[in-house]
Amino acid sequence: MMATSFLSLSNPMFILIITALVLFLSVYIYNRPQTKGKKYHPIPGTKFHQFIHFRRLHHYMTDLAVKYKTYKIYSPFNSEIYTTDPANVEYILRTNFENYGKGPFMNHTLKDLLGDGIFTVDGDEWREQRKVSSHEFSKKVLRDFSGVVFTENTIKVGNILLEAANNNQTVDITDLFMKSTTDSIFKVGFGIDFDNVSGSNEKGAIFCRAFDDANEFVLRRFFDLSWKIQKFFNIGPEKELRKNIKIIDDVIYKLIDTKMEQMKDAKHDTLLKKQDLLSRFLQIPNIDPKYVRDIVVTFVLAGKDPIATSLYWFIYELCKHPQIQDKVAKEIREATNMSIQELESIDVAEFATRMTEEALDKMTYLHAALTETIRLYPALSMDPKTCFSDDVLPDGGFIKKGEVVVYMPYAMGRMKFLWGDDALEFKPERWIDENGVFHQASPFKFTAFQAGPRTCMGRDFAYRQMKIFSSILLGCFTFKLSDERKIPNYRVMINLQMDGPLHVYASKRYEADKSENSKGKDVI
Numbered sequence: 001m002m003a004t005s006f007l008s009l010s011n012p013m014f015i016l017i018i019t020a021l022v023l024f025l026s027v028y029i030y031n032r033p034q035t036k037g038k039k040y041h042p043i044p045g046t047k048f049h050q051f052i053h054f055r056r057l058h059h060y061m062t063d064l065a066v067k068y069k070t071y072k073i074y075s076p077f078n079s080e081i082y083t084t085d086p087a088n089v090e091y092i093l094r095t096n097f098e099n100y101g102k103g104p105f106m107n108h109t110l111k112d113l114l115g116d117g118i119f120t121v122d123g124d125e126w127r128e129q130r131k132v133s134s135h136e137f138s139k140k141v142l143r144d145f146s147g148v149v150f151t152e153n154t155i156k157v158g159n160i161l162l163e164a165a166n167n168n169q170t171v172d173i174t175d176l177f178m179k180s181t182t183d184s185i186f187k188v189g190f191g192i193d194f195d196n197v198s199g200s201n202e203k204g205a206i207f208c209r210a211f212d213d214a215n216e217f218v219l220r221r222f223f224d225l226s227w228k229i230q231k232f233f234n235i236g237p238e239k240e241l242r243k244n245i246k247i248i249d250d251v252i253y254k255l256i257d258t259k260m261e262q263m264k265d266a267k268h269d270t271l272l273k274k275q276d277l278l279s280r281f282l283q284i285p286n287i288d289p290k291y292v293r294d295i296v297v298t299f300v301l302a303g304k305d306p307i308a309t310s311l312y313w314f315i316y317e318l319c320k321h322p323q324i325q326d327k328v329a330k331e332i333r334e335a336t337n338m339s340i341q342e343l344e345s346i347d348v349a350e351f352a353t354r355m356t357e358e359a360l361d362k363m364t365y366l367h368a369a370l371t372e373t374i375r376l377y378p379a380l381s382m383d384p385k386t387c388f389s390d391d392v393l394p395d396g397g398f399i400k401k402g403e404v405v406v407y408m409p410y411a412m413g414r415m416k417f418l419w420g421d422d423a424l425e426f427k428p429e430r431w432i433d434e435n436g437v438f439h440q441a442s443p444f445k446f447t448a449f450q451a452g453p454r455t456c457m458g459r460d461f462a463y464r465q466m467k468i469f470s471s472i473l474l475g476c477f478t479f480k481l482s483d484e485r486k487i488p489n490y491r492v493m494i495n496l497q498m499d500g501p502l503h504v505y506a507s508k509r510y511e512a513d514k515s516e517n518s519k520g521k522d523v524i
């Protein structure tokens with residue numbers, strides 16, 4: 001109890017000691033002699049400043065990046081270089097890839113939650129997991145299966161929206177979308193019906209809350225220098241983290257047991273054995289259950305959060321830009337050959353049958369609008385890499401062995417020197433060339449999916465799911481914020497979740513279009 005109150009941010013003595021310590025060590029580290037390269041700008045920021053600005057961390061880091069493309073945050077233990085310079089990004093992610101990785105720092109900080117899954121390991125361990133997983137991602141059966149699962153889950157979301165529309169009620173889409181993507185990854189990844197969306201799975205809801213909280217507490221470790229002490233004494237956020245990891249582990253080990261039972265029962269059912277990732281991993285002889293647990297946690301994190309967050313930030317931007325929302329809906333109707341008259345009588349499930357591969361491929365503007373969302377709200381806002389031996393980055397800056405260099409997709413998406421004066425505007429058109437073709441930006445400038453040998457493995461999978469989900473929902477409904485004045489903030493955690501709910505009104509698209517038509521506007 002005594003220890004908890006002393007280590008609290010409300011204790012002025014604690015703040016004073018930490019500030020003095022951080023400043024003293026930072027000045028000492030900055031003034032050490034160095035042989036190669038220039039020193040990065042000693043901006044007036046330390047780890048402690050980051051901790052103080054924690055709730056608006058990405059704003060703070062972006063504001064600094066506006067002044068200095070690349071800068072250093074001094075810390076007594078592990079100084080960090082933050083960069084928005086595509087040349088530096090290309091160098092660490094591709095050109096000198098072997099010299100940058102997760103390293104012991106990342107592995108140690110994330111291990112309690114993510115174990116030795118692909119997000120925390122390097123070298124042969126990483127190569128092996130990447131090989132097994134990429135084999136799985138390339139499987140046609142997995143791709144087709146995921147499309148079916150995602151469509152089914154979107155129909156459930158659509159029916160919830162329809163009921164709300166009929167009763168003129170608002171819906172919190174952050175909660176709804178996260179439940180839906182959780183159901184999808186559990187089915188596609190592990191072959192388990194989690195059924196969170198219907199609200200019938202109380203344990204599922206507890207699991208999701210524990211997962212989100214653990215995600216936030218583990219990220220906090222990067223900015224709270226006292227986390228190891230808290231862990232040792234089992235106090236503060238570390239105590240909560242431990243509790244949440246226990247909840248997560250109980251669910252996951254039970255899931256693994258259930259799956260193994262199902263596989264025994266379905267000895268001859270080759271389809272069941274082949275469809276999901278977990279079944280495939282469990283067929284590896286003598287696989288360690290802890291390793292399977294780490295893979296499951298990694299895929300839950302990779303599979304549910306980035307898609308759900310991208311989708312609800314997307315709907316938020318479309319509510320802020322109703323003309324763009326209408327343009328997306330128009331493209332969906334054209335790609336599916338749907339007239340307004342048909343829209344009147346069709347239900348969500350029937351509408352979903354129109355989402356063929358061919359129709360999805362025609363939706364260039366939707367693709368651009370989703371990409372524009374991910375530019376401004378990248379699921380992973382900052383991505384640290386440990387430097388394995390002394391080096392000089394392309395801008396001439398020196399980086400010492402053991403230091404961490406962080407490229408910042410969130411800040412990079414907002415830099416005028418990269419995107420022009422309209423960098424902060426939501427403009428899907430910037431992705432489409434004069435021939436109406438989607439134009440991909442360099443992955444070292446648009447870094448949301450990382451780049452180089454460790455580029456995101458789920459990128460195509462994610463786009464496919466996001467397009468199915470948004471084309472069905474935006475084809476059937478129009479969305480409006482319940483509070484137009486609301487400017488949502490994010491929660492600082494591994495993924496860019498919104499802080500708090502986002503309530504929207506969904507109304508039937510047919511009614512909106514009919515009234516636009518009656519005003520003489522050309523809708524289709």
Ligand code: HEM
Pocket residue numbers: 118119130133299302303304306307310374378379380383447448449450453454455456457458459461462
């Ligand atoms: C909008 C959606 C997504 C975004 C923005 C995104 C972004 C990223 C980023 C930035 C990384 C690098 C992380 C790191 O440095 O450790 C990454 C890696 C990865 N992603 Fe995604 N991701 C998305 C969706 C998915 C999905 C749906 C899956 C799979 C179900 C997935 C699977 C992976 C895997 C396995 C890696 C590790 C690659 C490696 O280390 O070699 N991602 N993703």
